[in-house]
Amino acid sequence: MRIVFMGNPSFACPSLDLLNDSDHEIVGVISDPPKRNSRKKEKKLSPLGEKALELNLNLYTPESLSDLSVYNWIKDLNPDVIIVVAFKIIPKNIIDIPQFGAINLHASLLPKYRGASPIQYALMNGDRVTGNTAFFIIPEVDKGNLILQDKIEIENTDNYESLSEKLSLNGAKLLVKSLKEITRKDFEPIIQNNSLASQAPKITKEICQIDWNQSAFSVQSKIRALYRSPGAYTTFNGKRIKILESIVRKDLSSVNAGTIMIDNESLFVSCSDYFLKILLLQAEGKRAMRAEDWVRGINKESLIEFI
Template sequence: MGTPEFAIPSLEVLLKNGYEICAVVTAPDEPKGRGYKLSPPPVKVFALQNNLKVLQPQNLKDPNFINEIKKISPDLIVVVAFRILPKEVFSIPPLGTINVHASLLPKYRGAAPINWAIINGEKETGVTTFFIDEKVDAGNIILQKKIEIGQDETAGELHDKLAKLGAEALLETVKIIQTGKVQTVKQDESLATPAPKIKKEMCQINWTEMKAEHVHNFVRGLSPNPGAFTFLNGKILKIYRTKLVEKTSEAADLKPGQIIVDGDSIFAVCSDLKLVQILEIQIEGKKKLKSEEFLRGYKLKTGDNFEVIEINELRKILKRE
């Protein structure tokens, strides 16, 4: 059971190692693009390419769906980046239902563990396999694999590494379950931290409150999607990549949110009067560009301001997108 690209390596590793996939459960097709044409989720595309049975329930508590799972009678259910399963589903298989989660639980329980780990400046993260129970991401841990987070690594880059690491952890976990000698560890609830779904309105950079290191982590934690943003002359400006640099004497004369242009480089002043260098940006309605490319078509000068929009007005703007 899974929906996005993150789940594909896990499904693929089970296929390659000869495990019988009774069915693949994924989200319904969704309308996308200007024509709102129905688009299948990535897991469905992969499953059909490999001639696997696909189920796409709208409601996981639908009796017809539950009966279909009972009819299929799986020995084990594997969940990777999917919705919250009701007990009527996860209790069906005799070997249990396991989840591959992209964090070192109990840290970062929730929908966006990769993003929040980077936003919060973590130096390492990993994947956890655990048995699903009624509380979200709180089941007993089977195994964990760790990985370092690079200082400039983005959520997109870390996502791809963790997808592969998750597949490795899943294969190892399934083999352990096959032996019938699974030893689990209960999660320490005192260490639990949330990783809620990220909404667009949460992605605005607040230059007057965020220090340079926080801005840098915020940008890479939201890159490439949904993307950290600010406003320039009333237009949304997404920032995809930054670099921390040393504070300069010039920055001391400027206020948070103001811009320094030095040759083909763009810097922004943060709340601690330290700078982040802006490397990749995208102004509303245009394509993503490196800063030097952006400066050739958009005349910025030192002292210009990145704007912070008040939350109620911001919601109105984002609703129009």
């Protein structure tokens, strides 16, 4: 098949790689225009844009998909299908160009976790299983008919970074299978059961704040779900601290939520039921550090609680 591929983050790169190595032909790649790095002055392409150039593919970086020039560019390429991985909403006139329409890879088992943050919500909610869905794009977000799904177990040690990597590799294989699936004469897509739908909206700053009144498991789940960026945070002496890694200590009964305990330079924080032992954190304006190093560098008399 002739494919136009759309995407932005590194999550999409394994799919582009695998499709490019398959019997299919990537005739064009669309990604966002180069953006200025917050720390540096030069503009930089998205991870997918850089991957497309690395593979010597035909890359197009329009400001908006609604421009007529984008429609004409895709139309001239005469694709059989459009593949979308972690991109933006695709206008209907573009969806209608290829014979097989547009297929999206979504990192959940739809209709569960429709929206921008399915991986984070699976981790925050303590799910043991998640997966990928390949489905046909329609104007209503994440509501199109299903092609294929594949499940993945969530390990106790998984965080956003590790689970995202697993799903990106699994999703690449699922897309290749899906292209074969839609060409079968007896193929019939599956209609989503809307009564089973749940939402996974964009992560906000409010969601990122830790509530120490929750159970230790709930706080731990949030820390894993928001690992590194944007990061689950708390406040200490008026400054934000991201908590990046922790473990639940069921052998330590809780006291007042948010209370800090130091034992041999190890850092513990009380939740509603148990303590969390903090392993890795990032103070405001600082690099990530082991909790023991942070404890050694502060005034112990000020250690009362996180809020």
